[in-house]
Amino acid sequence: MSSHMTVDEVPVVAEGHEPGSRWIMTDSERDSVAKILDIDEADAAKMTAHNMTRERMTCTSCGKRSGVDDLVHSAHAIGIHSKEFMVDVLFNGPHGQNPAHAFDCSKCGTTFEGVAAWLAWPPWPN
Numbered sequence: 001m002s003s004h005m006t007v008d009e010v011p012v013v014a015e016g017h018e019p020g021s022r023w024i025m026t027d028s029e030r031d032s033v034a035k036i037l038d039i040d041e042a043d044a045a046k047m048t049a050h051n052m053t054r055e056r057m058t059c060t061s062c063g064k065r066s067g068v069d070d071l072v073h074s075a076h077a078i079g080i081h082s083k084e085f086m087v088d089v090l091f092n093g094p095h096g097q098n099p100a101h102a103f104d105c106s107k108c109g110t111t112f113e114g115v116a117a118w119l120a121w122p123p124w125p126n
């Protein structure tokens with residue numbers, strides 16, 4: 001584990017691919033995503049982790065660790081993806097390569113430093 005990684009992430013490596021980080025969803029992260037996307041509690045509990053291109057980041061304003069909740073919050077706030085699309089990606093993984101992008105902290109609105117994206121490695125573990 002990197003010196004920056006926390007208990008809510010683990011390194012992931014697939015042969016022939018750049019290494020990434022498995023963001024293990026916290027209860028508050030899962031609750032936030034479920035509320036934004038109107039996912040019921042039983043389905044929300046099935047969201048466990050996502051493989052990302054980088055380690056979690058820390059918000060320079062409030063100290064919140066980046067999470068899938070921040071990605072969903074940002075995409076929903078600017079209307080870049082439909083709720084249905086985001087639910088599909090959360091439960092079935094990305095459908096091919098996706099661009100890394102900046103996103104905002106869902107707690108205070110500050111943009112995290114750097115960019116992140118889902119790793120599109122088959123198979124897609126949840």
